[in-house]
Amino acid sequence: MPDPAIDRTLIRVPDRPARSKIGGIVHAAKGIVLAPLYWLLAATHRTPGLRFRLWCCGLGLRALLSFRRPLSLHACFHLLFMPMESTRYFEFDFARRMLAGRPIARYLDVSSPRLLPVSLLDRHPGRTAEFINPNLRDLEETARYVDLLGARRRCGLHNCLIADAPFPPETFDLVTSISVLEHIPEDLLAVRQMWALLKPGGTLILTVPCMAKRSEQYIDRDEWGLLDKDREGHVFWQRFYDEDLLRQRVFCVTGEPRRVEIYGEKIAGALFENSVHKRSDPGYPYWREPYMMGTEYRYFDRLEDLPGEGVVGFLFVKTQ
Numbered sequence: 001m002p003d004p005a006i007d008r009t010l011i012r013v014p015d016r017p018a019r020s021k022i023g024g025i026v027h028a029a030k031g032i033v034l035a036p037l038y039w040l041l042a043a044t045h046r047t048p049g050l051r052f053r054l055w056c057c058g059l060g061l062r063a064l065l066s067f068r069r070p071l072s073l074h075a076c077f078h079l080l081f082m083p084m085e086s087t088r089y090f091e092f093d094f095a096r097r098m099l100a101g102r103p104i105a106r107y108l109d110v111s112s113p114r115l116l117p118v119s120l121l122d123r124h125p126g127r128t129a130e131f132i133n134p135n136l137r138d139l140e141e142t143a144r145y146v147d148l149l150g151a152r153r154r155c156g157l158h159n160c161l162i163a164d165a166p167f168p169p170e171t172f173d174l175v176t177s178i179s180v181l182e183h184i185p186e187d188l189l190a191v192r193q194m195w196a197l198l199k200p201g202g203t204l205i206l207t208v209p210c211m212a213k214r215s216e217q218y219i220d221r222d223e224w225g226l227l228d229k230d231r232e233g234h235v236f237w238q239r240f241y242d243e244d245l246l247r248q249r250v251f252c253v254t255g256e257p258r259r260v261e262i263y264g265e266k267i268a269g270a271l272f273e274n275s276v277h278k279r280s281d282p283g284y285p286y287w288r289e290p291y292m293m294g295t296e297y298r299y300f301d302r303l304e305d306l307p308g309e310g311v312v313g314f315l316f317v318k319t320q
Contacts, residue, residue, distance in 0.1 A: 006214050006215060006216045006239065006245075007213070007214070007215040007216070008215070008216050008217075008218060009215065009216070009217050009218070010217070010218050010219070010220065010234060011217055011218070011219045011220065011237060012220050013219060013220060013221040013279055017280075017282055018282070019282035019283065023282070023283065027282075027283050028077065030285070030287070031077070031081040031082055031285075031286070031287045032081060034285070034287045034288075035080075035081040035082060035287035038287050038288050038289075038290055038291045039053065039290055041291045041294075042290035042291045042293065042294045044294075045291070045294030045295055046294060047089055047290045047291070047293045047294030048089050048090045048093035048094070048263070048293070049084065049088070049089030049090060049091075049092050049093035049290070049293075050089075050290060051093075052084075052089075052092045052093055052096060052115075052119070053083060053084065053089070053290065055119055055122075056079050056080075056083035056084070056115060057079065057080050057083075059079050059118075059122075059145075059148070060076045060077075060078075060079030060080035060083070061080070062148065063075070063076045063079065063148055064076050066148060068147070070144040070145075070147045070148045071144055071145070071148060075141075075144075081287060082286035082287050082289070083115060084115070084289065084290075085278075085286065085289055086271065086274065086289060086292070086293065087179075087209075087263060087271075087293070087297075087310075087311040088113060088115075088178075088179075089289070089290055089293045090261075090263040090293070090297075090311060090313070091116075091178050091179060091207045091311060091313060092115065092116050092119075092178070094205075094207065094261055094313035095116055095176060095178060095205045095207070095313070096116075096119070096120075098203075098205055098259060098313070098315045099120070099174070099203070099205065102174070102203060103173075104124070104127060104173045104174045104203070105126075105127065105128065105173050106127075106128055106129075106130075106171060106172045106173050106174075107120065107121075107127055107128065107129040107130070107172060107173065107174045107175075107176075108129070108130045108131075108132070108165075108167070108171070108172040108174070108175045108176075108194075108197060109129065109130070109131050109132065109175075109176045109177070110132050110162050110175065110176070110177040110180055110190075110194060111132060111133045111134070111135075111162075111177065111180045112176055112177060112178035112179070112180060113178060113179070114131075114138075114141070114142040114145055116176060116178055117129060117131055117142075117176065118142070118145045118146065118149065120176075121146070121149060121151050121154075121155060122149050122151075127154070128154045128155070129151075129154065129155045129156070130155070130156040130158060130167070130172075131146075131155065131156070131157050131158065132158045132160060132161075132162055132165055133157075133158070133159065134159065134160060134161050134224075134226055135224055135226070136159045139157055139158075139159050142157065143157055162184075162190050162193050162194060163186075163189060163190070163193060165193065165197065167197055169196045169197060170196075170197070170198065170199045170200065170202075171197050171199070172197055172198055172199060172202060173198075173199055173201075173202045173203065174202060174203050174204075174205070175194050175197060175198050175202070175203075175204045175205070176204075176205045176206075177194060177204075177205070177206050177207075178205075178206075178207050179207055179208065179209070179311070181206065181208050181250075182208050182209050182238040182239050182240070182241070183236075183237070183238050185227065185236055187239070187249050187250075188248075188249045188252075188253070191249065191250050191253045191254065192253050195253050195254055195318065198318045199318065200318055200319065200320055201317070201318065201319075202317070202318050203315065203316070203317055203318075204254065204314075204315075204316040204317075204318070205313070205314070205315055205316075206250070206313070206314045206316065207311055207312065207313045207314070208241050208246075208250075208311070208312060209238060209239075209240045209241070209309060209310070209311050209312075210240055210241045210242065210246075210262065210264070210303050210306065210309075210310050210311060210312045211240040211241075211242060211303070211306055211308065211309055211310065212242060212303055212304050212305070212306045212307075213242055214239065214240060214241060214242040214244070214245045215239070215240045216236070216237075216238070216239045216240075217237040217238050217239070217240075218230070218234040218235060218236055218237055219234065219235055219236075219237040220233070220234055220235075221235075222235045223235075223237075240309065241303075241312070242303055243303050243304070246312075250314075254314075254316045254318075255316070255319075257314040257315055257316050258315045258316060258317050259313075259314070259315040260312065260313070260314055260315075261299065261312070261313045262299065262300040262301070262302070262303060262306070262310055262311075262312045262313075263297055263298070263299055263300070263310055263311055263312075263313075264297060264298070264300055264306045264307075264308065264309060264310020264311070265296060265297055265306075265307070265308045265309055265310065266296055266297065266298055266307065267296070267307065267308065268307045268308030268309075269308055270296050270308065271308065271309045272308075272309065274292070297310075
């Protein structure tokens with residue numbers, strides 16, 4: 001049931017016009033030419049995540065040159081020229097910085113965008129990893145990336161919810177969940193489960209969207225087929241956390257975070273307007289995203305200072 005204390009808004013997903021074959025070729029050509037330029041422009045604005053973007057390019061080249069070719073040409077193209085969207089630049093950068101130098105043997109990822117867990121698997125050849133994802137099609141695509149790294153023997157792929165994770169308590173040194181918790185209706189239970197699976201001394205990396213005042217979004221199209229529709233045929237999409245909601249749904253389990261970073265839009269509504277553009281325009285310039293992050297977003301000290309939407313990253317350490 002919706003929480004009456006949280007403002008609720010509805011996202012209406014437009015039908016995206018079909019793109020002609022010639023239009024697709026032109027769009028790809030623009031990406032090839034403009035992606036490096038926008039990367040350089042983003043660097044002048046100190047956009048986070050640009051080094052991670054270079055790793056993505058390297059992975060794309062490895063995929064193209066692989067004899068087995070586990071990834072499609074389409075996937076290789078995206079890795080090379082437009083691998084990430086919007087706040088992922090901050091989130092992936094935050095996670096990688098927080099984990100630098102931390103000794104980790106067993107790792108669990110809870111449905112994060114695949115590039116982060118795959119990168120951590122790639123950087124640490126001795127690490128074993130378990131990936132949980134209730135979306136089977138998405139998990140099968142992740143498996144192709146794991147095969148590209150030749151890491152299938154040290155990586156488990158599980159088509160399940162975090163509530164059904166097949167592991168005993170205190171199994172993992174590290175748990176990551178990037179922009180996932182906000183999509184789970186029973187978010188408090190999910191945090192409890194992740195925390196229970198973490199060993200004492202283990203690390204939890206968590207990112208969620210945030211605002212000065214909490215809110216929830218519903219959507220008129222079932223993107224994943226995992227949740228029930230309400231009476232109007234709408235499906236829960238995500239929530240934006242404020243300080244009070246974080247304490248009620250996260251900190252009450254984990255305690256206070258060791259590190260916090262907040263990254264948000266400078267002008268309220270910019271992220272939503274950009275999301276509408278992506279959904280409706282088959283020619284959306286994804287290669288512009290790193291420059292947009294550097295010019296239209298910045299770091300904030302407090303959630304209360306956010307003029308609109310943002311994302312907050314947390315590092316938690318389980319002390320007992």
